Amino acid sequence: MDQEEVTEFLGQVPLLQRLPGSSIRRIAEAVQVKHYEPGEYVAREGEPVDGLCIILDGQAEVSTPASTEEANRPDYVLNKYDYFGYGTNSSVHQVNVIAVSKLNCFVLPNQYGHLLQTKTIWNAEETPENHTLMEQILHLEPLELDIFRGFTLPEAPTFRQVFGGQLIGQALAAASKTVDCLKLVHSLHAIFLIAGDNNMPIIYQVHRERDGTSFATRKVEAKQKGLVIFTLTASFQKEELGFEHQAAIMPDVPPPEQLLNMEEIRERRITDPRFPMQYRNSAAKKKFVPWPIEMRFCEDSTSQHEPSLYYWFRARGKLSEDPALHRCVVAYASDLLYSGVSLNPHRERGLKTFTLSLDHSMWFHKPVKADDWLLYVIDSPSAHGGRGFVTGRMFNRQGELIVSLTQEALIRRAKTPGQTPRPKL
């Protein structure tokens, strides 16, 4: 087995699926292979535990010694992907493990035990207080196999309903936790069914649709009060070499260092004497909570009537290394300022709108670093029938096309109370 095959095998072991891909790769370098003949002892009661043992192939029987309190417990058999020697508080084996057939195991020696503890959002047991806000938002609590619980944090951007990007990011995080770590998401398709309630947790149920050699597919349902409020289908692929071209050209825009961030734009709106006093006062009154995503706009959005928008964005702070995490962060960020672009040509003084994302698709073409600047190029080719359609492209600083996106959103004039017919009786 070469290093990649070992990593792929370990990615299928349920115990390790809560770990980031980077830890699984390090575990793959540290494991030793051990062979046993039928009838041979793999572990003996009272002998020291020398590490985590994972069955690679063959079968082993666990038998409880007659002298112990658990003597009446029936013996049971360990198969491929099963493991022992981890999670017991004892430094010696409490049971005998005997090979039933020819048996091959991976053993992770005790000195590498720390690799089983991780400090990223993928760690099931730990609440990542010390991590970036972005990682805290994407942190999920595992409830059962393939079922996770996510929250809307008070510090996270909240709108009238659960933010669509949060649903996409958290659902993708849930799906990613169930996929072998060598496979990364390359496409996702989401539908928003019911507006989510910010004040209650969201349950993410992952369905393992398929695990192929190169690809894996997952469907995720997000639920509140027993109702499915959102669904996501995501496809994951193992890295492979193939044909290459890029016809999309990154627009010529100033680098992010030369552009104002949102805080500076707000400051300018409050203090610039060229804006009317009333406008400046109302800008000052608006509650401002910095988003976990930093943005730099390539043009002044206050005078923007074209159905397009270009801005640079990146996650605030340094994210953990895991490539799956970076894709979840980009998915989260992609819905923050997106479908609103379809309203640009229709903006007028006093216009009040009611907008909701309806669906969202993404294709990840190349590896992405979400804590480094990406240029988000958004265009709206059409608005019709109460629906605005937007397409997006994300480029890295080198001009490589990293992600392509599409979305349709409900865009209506907001109903005023008088517009709703009231019953006469």
Ligand SMILES: CCCCCCCCCCCCCCCCCC(=O)SCCNC(=O)CCNC(=O)[C@H](O)C(C)(C)COP(=O)(O)OP(=O)(O)OC[C@H]1O[C@@H](n2cnc3c(N)ncnc32)[C@H](O)[C@@H]1OP(=O)(O)O
């Ligand atoms: C240079 C600097 C620049 C700086 C810029 C900084 C700018 C900052 C701006 C920040 C913006 C950030 C935006 C982020 C937005 C993210 C998008 C999301 O998260 S979206 C979240 C993700 N997406 C979701 O959560 C969507 C989830 N899906 C759904 O909610 C539903 O499937 C549905 C509503 C889409 C359709 O359901 P269906 O039952 O067929 O629909 P019905 O037609 O029957 O309407 C139902 C009800 O909706 C209501 N209402 C409707 N129209 C209006 C209106 N005009 N008026 C008022 N209300 C309206 C009404 O209550 C109505 O009931 P009723 O009064 O009639 O009784």
